[in-house]
Amino acid sequence: MDFKSGAALTAIKILSRGKGIYIIITTSSLLLYYPIFVKNPRITYLLVVISVLNALVAVLADIDTHKSLFYAFRICGATPSTLMTYIITTSSVVTLISLIPITICIDVFGVLTSLLMNISVTTSLLYMSYIKVRKYS
Amino acid sequence: MEVVMMLIYVAVFIITITGLIKILKSPLHEVKEEVVEFHKDITSNIIVIYKILSDFMKSPILLTSLLILSTSLLLSAISAQSSLSVMSMDVGRTGTYAIYIGFKDLTPLDEFSQLLNISEFRDVKFYIRYILSSKLELLVNDEVVSIYALVGVPVNYTLDGVVVSDDVLVIGGGKYVNTTLRVGNNSYMITSVNLKVVEDSRIFYEIPLLPVQAYLGTKPITVPADKVLITTTSNVIKLLHLDKYSVTDVVIGLKDGLGSYDVEVFRGLLEGYRPTIMVLKDNVLEVLSSYGLPTKESLLSSLISALISSIVLSVTFIALQPKVRSVYDRLSILGFHSWSFTTLLTMFVAVVFLVLGVIMLVIINHLLGIYSTINSAITFITSYITIIIFINKKVFNLSTTEAVSVPTSTKFNLIVRGVDVCHTLEYISNLLRSDEFFELRDLDVKCDGGGFLHASCRFKGVWGIGLDLDLFVTRHGGDNLELSFNISMWSIEELSEKQLESILRLLNSKLLGGIKVWTLSQVQL
Numbered sequence: 333m334d335f336k337s338g339a340a341l342t343a344i345k346i347l348s349r350g351k352g353i354y355i356i357i358t359t360s361s362l363l364l365y366y367p368i369f370v371k372n373p374r375i376t377y378l379l380v381v382i383s384v385l386n387a388l389v390a391v392l393a394d395i396d397t398h399k400s401l402f403y404a405f406r407i408c409g410a411t412p413s414t415l416m417t418y419i420i421t422t423s424s425v426v427t428l429i430s431l432i433p434i435t436i437c438i439d440v441f442g443v444l445t446s447l448l449m450n451i452s453v454t455t456s457l458l459y460m461s462y463i464k465v466r467k468y469s
Numbered sequence: 470m471e472v473v474m475m476l477i478y479v480a481v482f483i484i485t486i487t488g489l490i491k492i493l494k495s496p497l498h499e500v501k502e503e504v505v506e507f508h509k510d511i512t513s514n515i516i517v518i519y520k521i522l523s524d525f526m527k528s529p530i531l532l533t534s535l536l537i538l539s540t541s542l543l544l545s546a547i548s549a550q551s552s553l554s555v556m557s558m559d560v561g562r563t564g565t566y567a568i569y570i571g572f573k574d575l576t577p578l579d580e581f582s583q584l585l586n587i588s589e590f591r592d593v594k595f596y597i598r599y600i601l602s603s604k605l606e607l608l609v610n611d612e613v614v615s616i617y618a619l620v621g622v623p624v625n626y627t628l629d630g631v632v633v634s635d636d637v638l639v640i641g642g643g644k645y646v647n648t649t650l651r652v653g654n655n656s657y658m659i660t661s662v663n664l665k666v667v668e669d670s671r672i673f674y675e676i677p678l679l680p681v682q683a684y685l686g687t688k689p690i691t692v693p694a695d696k697v698l699i700t701t702t703s704n705v706i707k708l709l710h711l712d713k714y715s716v717t718d719v720v721i722g723l724k725d726g727l728g729s730y731d732v733e734v735f736r737g738l739l740e741g742y743r744p745t746i747m748v749l750k751d752n753v754l755e756v757l758s759s760y761g762l763p764t765k766e767s768l769l770s771s772l773i774s775a776l777i778s779s780i781v782l783s784v785t786f787i788a789l790q791p792k793v794r795s796v797y798d799r800l801s802i803l804g805f806h807s808w809s810f811t812t813l814l815t816m817f818v819a820v821v822f823l824v825l826g827v828i829m830l831v832i833i834n835h836l837l838g839i840y841s842t843i844n845s846a847i848t849f850i851t852s853y854i855t856i857i858i859f860i861n862k863k864v865f866n867l868s869t870t871e872a873v874s875v876p877t878s879t880k881f882n883l884i885v886r887g888v889d890v891c892h893t894l895e896y897i898s899n900l901l902r903s904d905e906f907f908e909l910r911d912l913d914v915k916c917d918g919g920g921f922l923h924a925s926c927r928f929k930g931v932w933g934i935g936l937d938l939d940l941f942v943t944r945h946g947g948d949n950l951e952l953s954f955n956i957s958m959w960s961i962e963e964l965s966e967k968q969l970e971s972i973l974r975l976l977n978s979k980l981l982g983g984i985k986v987w988t989l990s991q992v993q994l
Contacts, residue, residue: 342932351784355781359780362776366548366773370770381540382540382544382777392785395788396791397962
């Protein structure tokens, strides 16, 4: 699979115009309070769970836009590489922002767990949306 | 009486016969018309409501929202903090600087010494003031002495001139002077001291040496001094057969003032053992309470949790809107009112969240304590009220009429003179090709008696926006041409009408201005 820069740029443009990215930036900024001011090791586990939920909700917020784009991809005859580039770019941007509060905790295990879970959840959600669009078109 | 009964029998007989005759006389084929009333079956409403609710119950979005709420409550609970409450009072000059820690029961030293860093202090005295569960009987000089409490003091503690050591047992009263007593394999010297001296002895400000049984108002009622055995702490531990070195009272003497100390050092001790802790600073006695107060930081963290959960839950429920709309569209055909649909779903979500919230608060109270519960309760109440109002007003509030956005388009006609159809169409095609804002994707031109042009352009400034242009050219009164433009905008994203109109104006100005200039130049030529 080769990387399609056009699809990556499209993903970033769609994200920048949607609600999801601003929601996750807001919630991640608010969550920064906990690793900085609350000295409790158990906070890390909760932050991992919350970051996964935040990433999920950030993708859900713009799911209609993503579905429209998948439909446009189908019409334009985009290759699977283009589609996967779009999905992975969207997931990566959302995941990177959602990881900020956990990175402050300086917990390598927490960061890796969150990274893996966020990428899996967001990629799966986007791919399932694509499958739905493909099924009904 | 018999006559009355006879008359009743006759009357009943006549009525019965009359009825029978009537029945026999009526023809068998006669059908009476009955008015059948339509009974509205209430169970059908219940079934519809159940099906709607079960559909939403199985929705993964609702499960996600429950998970979000639970996580935010836990986050708020874990970040709860409390400050120790301290009560100060002036007790007059005592010249003493000391800390007193009184446990409710015998507590092993190795368990709490780390919490307090006892090794840092030089003058630490351990006491045991223990009331026995059953009396201890000692045979002293052929006399049975009943002991109800044991008091352990530090080695070389002086009581009415008697120095308490490992081989000395002290009893209040005047009976025993240097009497030997054998307990197990050990020999002890029993000595008596003045009852009053023992009763008035204090290990700390107002803390008596003798163990306290009860309080009469503020006055402590201690075990009688002649029923208490006083010895060293180590001896008491041996007598009680304890495995670990345990104490009930600790007095830490601090010379040359206290310096600066923070009550927070006692937090671990207070939370773990709930002892009585007093700090005497000459004339000021501070009593620390294990019941803390929620701090400002705690309140802030609960509000931040509430804000996060409100934002995330709002977005989650917005994702439910298409499903809500599709269900309602089907139900509205059957006559289901929108207000009852809204109320039903809002109450369903409210009840589910309330049940989850109460369960979470009970669990948090059990696992993390009251301060965490208070924090979580603040988070729950704030986010609960916010989200219920939001979903009632925005998500589940549906109306039968739906605002349909009209696609942005424009139609206008131009009358030009002194030019012919094909040249006009060619010029307009060139205008479209050279436009700096739009990229021409598709062009279809037909030119015979009249003319037709169809163009599809993509807006260069923003991805996913374009327009379709249809132009009809017809003859209008001799030498004139009528140009009928029909331009419609499209976009992949949902942009406002204002944004699309501003983009449309770019093409309009290009077409109108370009055609105007061109026709003028043609006329001059």
